[in-house]
Amino acid sequence: MAGALLESLLERAGPEPDAPAWLADTRRAAADALAREGLPGARDEAWKYTSLRALGESRPASGDAAAAGRAVDPSLFALPLDGPRLVFVNGVHRSDLSTSGAIAGVSVSSLGSASATELESWRALLVREYDGAASAFARLNTALAVDGPLIRIAASCRIDVPVHLVFIGAGRDIAWHARALIELGERSSLRVVVHHVGVDAAAQLGNVVVQASLRTGARLDLVEIQDAANDATLMRRSELMLADEALATSHVLEVGARLSRHDLAVDLCGRASRFVSRGVFALRGRQHADTHLDIRHDARDTASHVVWRGVADERSRGVFHGAITVAQGADGADANLSNKNLLLSPGAEIDTQPVLEIHADEVKAAHGATVGQLDGEALFYLRSRGLPPEAARHLLIVAFCAAAFAGVAEDLRVQLEGILAAHLPLAGETS
Amino acid sequence: MSATTSPMLKIDGLHVRVAGKEILKGVSLAVNAGEVHAIMGPNGAGKSTLGNVIAGRDGYEVTQGSIGYMGRDLLALEPEERAAEGVFLAFQYPVEIPGVNNTYFLRAAMNAQRRYRGEAELDSMQFLKRVREKLSVLHLKDELLHRAVNEGFSGGEKKRNEIFQMALLEPKLAILDETDSGLDIDALKMVADGVNAMRDASRAFVVITHYQRLLDYIVPDFVHVLADGRIVESGDASLAHKLEEHGYAWIAGRHAPDRIGAGAA
Numbered sequence: 001m002a003g004a005l006l007e008s009l010l011e012r013a014g015p016e017p018d019a020p021a022w023l024a025d026t027r028r029a030a031a032d033a034l035a036r037e038g039l040p041g042a043r044d045e046a047w048k049y050t051s052l053r054a055l056g057e058s059r060p061a062s063g064d065a066a067a068a069g070r071a072v073d074p075s076l077f078a079l080p081l082d083g084p085r086l087v088f089v090n091g092v093h094r095s096d097l098s099t100s101g102a103i104a105g106v107s108v109s110s111l112g113s114a115s116a117t118e119l120e121s122w123r124a125l126l127v128r129e130y131d132g133a134a135s136a137f138a139r140l141n142t143a144l145a146v147d148g149p150l151i152r153i154a155a156s157c158r159i160d161v162p163v164h165l166v167f168i169g170a171g172r173d174i175a176w177h178a179r180a181l182i183e184l185g186e187r188s189s190l191r192v193v194v195h196h197v198g199v200d201a202a203a204q205l206g207n208v209v210v211q212a213s214l215r216t217g218a219r220l221d222l223v224e225i226q227d228a229a230n231d232a233t234l235m236r237r238s239e240l241m242l243a244d245e246a247l248a249t250s251h252v253l254e255v256g257a258r259l260s261r262h263d264l265a266v267d268l269c270g271r272a273s274r275f276v277s278r279g280v281f282a283l284r285g286r287q288h289a290d291t292h293l294d295i296r297h298d299a300r301d302t303a304s305h306v307v308w309r310g311v312a313d314e315r316s317r318g319v320f321h322g323a324i325t326v327a328q329g330a331d332g333a334d335a336n337l338s339n340k341n342l343l344l345s346p347g348a349e350i351d352t353q354p355v356l357e358i359h360a361d362e363v364k365a366a367h368g369a370t371v372g373q374l375d376g377e378a379l380f381y382l383r384s385r386g387l388p389p390e391a392a393r394h395l396l397i398v399a400f401c402a403a404a405f406a407g408v409a410e411d412l413r414v415q416l417e418g419i420l421a422a423h424l425p426l427a428g429e430t431s
Numbered sequence: 432m433s434a435t436t437s438p439m440l441k442i443d444g445l446h447v448r449v450a451g452k453e454i455l456k457g458v459s460l461a462v463n464a465g466e467v468h469a470i471m472g473p474n475g476a477g478k479s480t481l482g483n484v485i486a487g488r489d490g491y492e493v494t495q496g497s498i499g500y501m502g503r504d505l506l507a508l509e510p511e512e513r514a515a516e517g518v519f520l521a522f523q524y525p526v527e528i529p530g531v532n533n534t535y536f537l538r539a540a541m542n543a544q545r546r547y548r549g550e551a552e553l554d555s556m557q558f559l560k561r562v563r564e565k566l567s568v569l570h571l572k573d574e575l576l577h578r579a580v581n582e583g584f585s586g587g588e589k590k591r592n593e594i595f596q597m598a599l600l601e602p603k604l605a606i607l608d609e610t611d612s613g614l615d616i617d618a619l620k621m622v623a624d625g626v627n628a629m630r631d632a633s634r635a636f637v638v639i640t641h642y643q644r645l646l647d648y649i650v651p652d653f654v655h656v657l658a659d660g661r662i663v664e665s666g667d668a669s670l671a672h673k674l675e676e677h678g679y680a681w682i683a684g685r686h687a688p689d690r691i692g693a694g695a696a
Contacts, residue, residue, distance in 0.1 A: 376489065381526040382536070384486050385596065386514035386544035395539065399530030399579075 003056040006034055009175055020116050026127045030142035037133045046134040049319040049351050050290040055233055060175040060205055067092035070170045076197050080411050083161030084108055086149045089168045091176035093147050105157030111179055112147035125181050125211045137235040141209040145177035155185035162191035167208055169198040169232050175205040184218035191221040198229025207235045214246035221249045227419055228256035237263040244270035251408050252279030253416050254289050255423040265294045268302035280309040280404035282423050283316035290319040301332040309404050310341035312348035313425050320352040328359040337367040342400050397424050439464045439635050440604055445496035447484055454480045456660035465632040469646055470639045472657035473679045478639045479523055482608040486520035487513050515547035517603030521593040521610045528580040536580050537599055565598040569625050587618040594625035606637045611645035623648030643675035656682050
């Protein structure tokens with residue numbers, strides 16, 4: 001039932017003498033559920049377009065005993081951010097690569113070194129249960145992640161410098177797990193950049209869950225960059241829980257990994273909470289990237305606004321599933337989602353599925369999705385002004401993706417554009 | 432061969448098919464440096480086809496004839512090569528390109544052309560200096576630069592942007608494809624000013640238009656009437672006035688039994 005992957009990973013999930021009983025119980029329960037229900041299969045609607053057959057039969061080592069000593073070139077994750085940086089290699093905190101820099105009102109630590117008291121303060125997030133085989137990787141993360149960043153912002157604390165969380169995959173045939181927990185106190189604000197990179201030839205499985213809880217009136221600006229090694233498999237889940245009048249913005253750039261899945265789950269559980277999200281995936285070769293948005297409007301006057309772009313070249317495949325649910329009683333909700341996709345090659349494929357489920361009255365909701373090709377008229381227009389065809393294509397693709405970066409701070413936006421451009425076909429000089 | 436003896440643009444017996452249908456049926460035309468030629472004619476005569484074939488648009492199949500430009504076979508060049516060699520088409524329907532900033536696009540285009548010609552690229556300061564010069568000559572607002580290419584532009588703004596691009600790229604041969612259509616008198620004058628400011632002994636213009644009106648402001652050296660895929664009449668600027676007076680039916684009458692688009696106004 002569980003398959004080779006889960007068998008080999010779960011046999012290592014033995015008793016943990018150091019962990020508090022509640023945490024050990026949570027981990028064991030997740031492992032048991034996994035052993036029972038296994039990985040999702042082709043019949044599972046949420047995994048319809050993403051096959052786990054090959055992954056499910058692989059037997060990577062669980063965790064990386066050598067993580068503390070692996071050589072990593074810091075230029076791999078260099079970004080012009082002047083806040084604290086926490087670096088994890090194969091899921092293990094590397095203080096030698098991290099920079100702390102104490103900031104008043106900000107508490108930064110790691111799950112692996114947290115005391116029982118500290119763990120207790122994160123209990124609500126850590127004990128979250130995940131239902132069904134579709135959540136297999138979140139369960140796996142619950143069962144096996146023993147390290148990851150912990151960030152807590154005190155009430156009313158507004159932090160301008162962004163926190164840079166770096167997850168590096170290095171080495172072959174390893175499966176690693178990391179859990180990031182973020183809590184924003186009432187009316188606090190924080191910028192976080194979650195940055196996934198990899199050392200080349202990292203045919204391995206990474207599994208990262210980020211959970212962020214926003215108290216009343218808090219604001220989180222989250223940027224996620226997925227630039228993993230091109231033979232890596234990376235499973236990610238980002239969860240945002242918003243209390244009254246909280247605001248979360250999310251920008252996602254997906255260009256890396258051979259196989260990747262990103263579940264972005266947002267719970268607008270507080271009145272007048274808002275979520276604004278933009279994202280783009282750009283794929284080539286035989287990359288497969290699956291983005292699942294699950295936005296729940298659970299309270300009155302909540303709003304969500306989602307703009308996503310997808311680009312697929314060569315024989316790559318992109319999947320976008322954007323689900324918005326407006327719960328009963330969540331009157332006054334305002335939800336809209338737009339997903340536009342560009343196919344650059346006859347061998348590429350993008351499947352997009354916006355799903356609206358509305359159980360409330362007085363709701364404003366709109367969604368739309370398109371899949372198209374580069375506009376021949378626009379290409380000719382650019383060429384008629386002197387741009388070679390590769391440069392014209394590149395310019396049009398960059399322009400198509402530009403909507404994904406609206407609202408990102410200027411210095412970071414330039415970096416995101418650079419990372420994206422490097423992954424587009426024929427990234428020739430255009431200026 | 433020297434430029435004084437051979438025309439800049441030399442079209443010989445040009446036949447062009449579009450989607451299997453013959454649109455140009457033997458067009459010959461010679462344009463010398465320093466000249467302005469107007470191509471007039473009824474709708475469907477093949478005027479835009481001529482402009483598009485010169486610029487190198489896909490989907491136009493040359494079945495017979497040739498186009499020489501500065502002594503070279505123009506048809507052997509890619510659209511971007513033609514541009515870098517100095518050919519410019521002002522589009523009848525300029526394309527909106529959301530997300531591409533006008534300034535960025537123009538600098539990319541200009542530097543691509545300069546690279547092709549082996550000239551040094553312009554840095555952003557040098558480029559902006561040129562842009563400001565051209566904007567002031569054309570009485571255009573800076574705001575144009577900060578917008579995406581043609582996005583949300585009115586019809587008149589799009590045409591003015593075409594002329595602005597022409598002024599900046601300084602082509603040797605500019606083809607204006609119905610640049611006057613849909614323009615009010617002020618915009619029309621601006622377009623004409625843009626062209627007239629660039630008229631000199633080294634440059635040539637082919638002005639494609641349905642109406643004589645534009646030719647009051649851009650006075651052509653030659654006027655040709657294109658009807659049913661052929662040039663059926665050529666003359667000086669006075670030909671445009673005759674057409675305005677008598678309509679294209681007048682030409683049709685003079686060239687019976689050719690079936691040409693009679694009665695267009």
